[in-house]
Amino acid sequence: MKKIICLSLLLSTVLIGSLYAYTKKETSTSSSVGQTTEMITQSSEQSQQDTNKHRQTSSVLWRVEKSGKPVSYLLGTIHIGKIGSSLPKEMVQALSESKVLITEANMEPDFQELMQLSQLMLDPQGNLEQKLGEHDFRALASMTKNVPAQALKQFKPWAAFTLAMYGTPNGYSEEFGIDKLLTKQAITTDKERVFLEKIEEQLQFFADVPEEKIISALKVMLQNATSTQAETQKLIDFYEKNNLDQLAALTLNKENTLKNFPPNDQKYWAHWFYETLLKERNHHWLAVIDQQLSQQSTLIAVGSAHLMGENGLIQLLKNKGYTLTPISLN
Template sequence: MSLMKTIGGGLVATALLAGSAFAGPSLWHIEDEDSDIYVFGTVHILRPGMDWQTDEIMTAFNAADTVYFEAPVNDPAEAAAMQQLVMANALNPAGTTLSSLVNEDTWARIESFAPQVGASGAALEPLRPWMATIQLGVGFIIVSGYDPASGVESTLWPLASEAGKTLAYFETVEEQIGFFANMPQDVEVRLLEQTMAEFEAAPEQLDDLVTSWANGDQAEIDRVMNDEMRAEAPEVHDVIIVQRNLRWADEIETMLEGSGTTFIAVGSGHLPGEEGVIALLRERGIEVSGP
């Protein structure tokens, strides 16, 4: 499982935008006598022009008093602090280079691939493996024609802000960066090595992911997003997916004790499967309508 999939939550290829019809992404609904909670799985980065805003999704969003996101990464007021946090955790200790941490095959792939995304092996040498993975992954996404500004959160956050909705978050920016920055070094390295090995296959895998998202195919989303990470990097899967899902399910259960209408928008890989947020809520006896 590459970090590129984790960053994006899914991408869309050109072919998927040309004359294709989709059932629409999934939306779940939880209600009691005084609460309505909608849960929507997102894709963080999309090609401009992707039409995912179905009537069902936008009706639920527009009805919400409060909108929950993973973290305030789309808030312009957080940008400077977020950049400082990233840079404070991005560099290797003095005397340690990226090439000294990865195997020879991976370093050869990095030196060959980096110029394609406007980087170089030399420029990446000071970076910790998690940061190099993000820089290469996001660079690949952008040069392939995708745009972080077209992602679901990048669309919904300003709409919620302009409408005067209450903006709420499951995590802080510090916590999100910490999920990667606090990984043991061997886990960071393995993630980078896997990501570089996957780049050739990435377009097909990401096409599968966004097609399943656009069609509401939760089993396929779980397979593409989580199966490989569960098998090959269980420590990463536990930190990035499982433990966060458990915390979010706790918070959603607490939301039901309050009142009002809430729209929750979190990465699509967090919702399906036995360890997904939806299954965790249902295990607690909470009735969740949807797939």
């Protein structure tokens, strides 16, 4: 269980940012954090020289090329980052050279959109504490300190599941996740933005899970809170070292991913994670991405798990005739 929790955090990065934004607006517990990313510029020629000098076989950032089409980039992201950090210069350069930024969903939803999301995620008549039990609810409240306990009681179980799976280590914040920083940079520089999905569509993948499976998984998650955060930190470390191979080794190891699930639920969660969240969405996105790459230079930024394996975007784009070259991050 602990691995799928950590691995899933690479997928739908907008969920927690939107959720926190809503709860902060409703409860007035704190003001939203505004960050302006410093723009770093560098010539294309120097960037290519650095790429050649530090050439490697894997990366979270890839140059995407095909004859007759503009050069584009593919980036695997993570939803949290060290507080005060900024984008690596290679990512800034990739965005600078691109006319369009594609992300999974809108990382800066407006207030009206957040209100609509709240209607989907909250049940004013519900009582999550009754469904989880007092002990597990207190454990959940301890994990999600940014959400007041009274507001947490109104969360639907699947919404609490999405909240609990994002264990954020001390010194890290969703506001400094790669997706957030890229989005802010794109807005600052007036880049066109394209979204592969609506936030509601992302949330629906969780809402469609039967409630009894969600509650069972959530209870296991709470029991393994300490090890979950340790796994999260391990993934962050691999990401910061630009080690996509190690990230993939964790993500694609089904045995380790599923070993802490109840035996009767393992088949269900394996299909949900590897087929529904990864494979099906990757193949659906591919047509949109391929069409966009034919038109304009584009930076595609999606959760790192979507890059990996035979059904990952790296391999799917190669199957379409694209040449992908990993870019070293200094």
